[in-house]
Amino acid sequence: MAADPVEAQQAPESFRERMTNVDAAAIWNERLNKYRNTFVQSADFRINQFRLGNKECAVLWFASMADQAVLSDKLQHAMDNFFQQKEELQDNLTLEELCNRAMPGAGCAVERDQSRLIDECLRGKAILLIDGLEGGICIGVVNSNTYRQVEEPSTQTIIKGPKEGFTESIDINLGLVRRRITHPGLCFEKFVLGSDTSTTVYLAFIQGIVNPGILEEARKRLAKAKPNALFDSGMLEDYIVDKTLTPFPLIYTTERPDGVCGHLVSGKAAILVDGSPFVLTIPTVFSDFFQSSEDYYQPFxxxxxxxxxxxxxxxxxxxxxxxxxxxxxxxxxxxxxxxxxxxxxxxxxxxxxxxxxxxxxxxxxxxxxxxxxxxxxxxxxxxxxxxxxxxxxxxxxxxxxxxxxxxxxxxxxxxxxxxxxxxxxxxxxxxxxxxxxxxxxxxxxxxxxxxxxxxxxxxxxxxxxxxYTAPFGPLNIKDHEDILLRFPLWLLKKRPAYLQSPSPVKQPDAHNPSPPKKKKGGQRP
Structure with missing residues (x-):
């Protein structure tokens, strides 16, 4: 029914304000209904509405993946900080200000695109929506119990050396690599593969050590890979391998963080897939499959x-x-x-x-x-x-x-x-x-x-x-220091020549640890 013009003329400010509130409420409800309709058949989907100052807010999460206690603590902490600073935020509130002032150190990120918000929610994060502000805030509240904790690798056991192995959590795997390599050039490039699964894939390398040609080829192949579903790194191999009609493995697969780090510092790249404890390292030669991490922890x-x-x-x-x-x-x-x-x-x-x-x-x-x-x-x-x-x-x-x-x-x-x-x-x-x-x-x-x-x-x-047969063919004698034989570590001063690394020397200051020889007079120099 149309509004009475007489009433509008008698109280124009009150009427306009009331109609504005009705429109805002309708827009807010419509916005939430889009998420409800998207997950209408998901019994574990939750929406919790509340007020933050003078703003209507809602938190969206999946109970099967998010940690309820962590979510409550982070929201309570954010509300306490907000009320302490409401004079500054009430008039001109933005999502960035809320993250920086009311939720510092809470593992939050602002995302404007609705499809990206849905993807982040499906990955276990909680989404904070605020009335009148476009986009939302992604809050990291993934339940750690949904992932296997760090354990000893089951397929590559060793007697002497680290006992840690990769898990199905991509964040844990990145941390295992980052903790061992503190090089500022260590980079992780993110890709999202799988039209149905939207699986996160990271390309790891050390800038200045890896060959740019190898890195660019890896980027092209990952960009061209268009799987509908990606659950493990073994599925990704078929999309990026050079030749599938061969009995030989053309990509090195390992679940040992020390093995991956050893390949990275040698000038190779690694591919980590979310949900897989096996990491791919590229490029791969035949002799790689006869080497183990333990070789470098034992006498030569x-x-x-x-x-x-x-x-x-x-x-x-x-x-x-x-x-x-x-x-x-x-x-x-x-x-x-x-x-x-x-x-x-x-x-x-x-x-x-x-x-x-x-x-x-x-x-x-x-x-x-x-x-x-x-x-x-x-x-x-x-x-x-x-x-x-x-x-x-x-x-x-x-x-x-x-x-x-x-x-x-x-x-x-x-x-x-x-x-x-x-x-x-x-x-x-x-x-x-x-x-x-x-x-x-x-x-x-x-x-x-x-x-x-x-x-x-x-x-x-x-x-x-x-x-694949390097350094046997083409033959490179210098690379044989760590192929059939394993020379002492202080003699392994260069990276493999077949990788053509921009920084071929990896330890220029390494030297023989034996005491210097005596001079003719009987005294050491």
Missing amino acids: LISTFVRFIRYLSFLIALLFPAIYISAITYHMELIPTELLFTISSQRENLPFPVFVEAMLMEITFEILREAGVRMPRAVGPTVSIVGGLVIGTAAVEAGIVSNIMVIIVALTAISSFVSPIYNLSVSSRLLRFGLLTLGALAGFYGVMMGMMVMIGHMCSIRSFGVP
């Missing part, structure tokens, strides 16, 4: 010996069954006579050829390995160990496989676990079946042809522009 002689063991174990896991099948099928003259008689006597009454025997045992062990991983932790190791013993013993007694085949498969399986990075052990398992088949078809010739094709493939692939 021990570390060098352990690295040789890793390379040897990789070759055993890759070639041992193929070499055995080739020797038994085509090259028996290479086997010592006594050993040949032993193997022949064991295989005398076996119903299957050696290739079928090896495939049966390899597939059986892969099934046991997968079952042990998927079973509950309380029974998983028991199933793997007992299953292997029982099935292996029963298969030998039943005359299906020979004792020597059980030994070969067991040694091959154990060798595949030596790799400090799980991704490489998966690659060796996959390649082993191919080489095993080539050995059965053409003996050592087939195995050598398979190895040549594998090495040629490795030389053809790159990781963010860096040759």
Whole structure:
């Protein structure tokens, strides 16, 4: 019904003020209804309305993610500060002033865009809206109980060194890196990926150390990645990796903060994904998968010996069954006579050829390995160990496989676990079946042809522009100080040449810690 003009003329100021208040209230309610309609079917969505001075306010949050006690404390603290300064803020109140004066140190940020406010609310923050002011204030009140606390890594355990591992909280992960590297050039660039999940991704690097070309390539690939959902860093690999049709991992994955920090100071970049305890480091070369953080916490002689063991174990896991099948099928003259008689006597009454025997045992062990991983932790190791013993013993007694085949498969399986990075052990398992088949078809010739094709493939692939086989190919002798061998730390003065870092020297003042040699007179200089 239209307003009476006579009434408007008799009391113009009162009428205008009343209509203004009605319009403001309608706008305020409409603003809140937009959020209510967005989360109308979310039972854990909360809206709490109150007055702050002469302003209508509302707090929006998700009870399943926000900490109610922290939220109450921060709001109470803000209201107390506001009433103490209301003379300054009442006439000309802004969101920035409220953050700076009434909520100092509360982890707040002003956001103007409504869609960004919704995203921040979905990430567990509380949103403070004030009538008459555009946008809102994001208050950090995420419940820490929704995240796993810092624990020892489960996939990369070490004996000597830090026991901390990344968690599913991106803020905790950034803090673990920032605490170890206090370099002012350490930067974290933020990306939001996933049309349905809006997952936060950070690109970490040290300005002045990382190659700008590698950094720019990483930015381009992250910008081009358009997944609909992103839950783990492993999903991101398929969108940014150089070549997907390869059995070799082209991106280094780790859950150890010290490993990531070591790569950053060497001139590499890291990619952290919210919700994932595994961090990606780029670029990656083949030799990275034989190095562990513990190598730098042990004496260099021990570390060098352990690295040789890793390379040897990789070759055993890759070639041992193929070499055995080739020797038994085509090259028996290479086997010592006594050993040949032993193997022949064991295989005398076996119903299957050696290739079928090896495939049966390899597939059986892969099934046991997968079952042990998927079973509950309380029974998983028991199933793997007992299953292997029982099935292996029963298969030998039943005359299906020979004792020597059980030994070969067991040694091959154990060798595949030596790799400090799980991704490489998966690659060796996959390649082993191919080489095993080539050995059965053409003996050592087939195995050598398979190895040549594998090495040629490795030389053809790159990781963010860096040759995968560096520093073996192209050969760089200086980089071999920390590849097959691990020289003393004071000798490792330069960063890897294949990274082409703007700052190639990382420790120019390092020197031999041994006492200086005596002079001819018998006194030290």
